[in-house]
Amino acid sequence: MIKRLGWIFAGFGALLVLVYLMNLFVLKPVSMDLSLVGQGKPSLVLAYENFSPTGGAALEQLRKVRSDYETRLVFVVADLGTPQGSRFAMRHGLVDGQAVLLDARGIPLSALTVPDDSAALRARLEEELGQGR
Secondary structure, three states: OHHHHHHHHHHHHHHHHHHHHHHHHHOOOOEOOHHHOOOOOOEEEEEEOOOOHHHHHHHHHHHHHHHHHOOOOEEEEEEOOOHHHHHHHHHHOOOOOEEEEEOOOOOEEEEEEOOOOHHHHHHHHHHHHOOOO
16 A cells, blocks of 8 residues: 555656656746847737636747747736736736737837637737838
């Protein structure tokens, strides 16, 4: 019985390590550093509320397209649970799951509700980035 519990705990520990490594290397986290906005590269900033299905779905869509746009855009999360993130969202009129595209100087270009599928998000980003702003 004790030996069996040992194997269960060892398996659970291995699972935790695997999830941690996936988050670290595979699911590269989106930065929450809002000071990156306006530093010479356009930015897409998502208003995100922890444990919210709306914000979580939007964040998942950003993660799906991020690798295609990392050379052209900085992806940042404005965490609504922090004073800085809340102020940023309020200043740009964002609620959970919405994003704002800003130019290289940090000037807002457009606000958007993140689409439910990555193809629609890619189309919207191409439209916005293709306008030569």
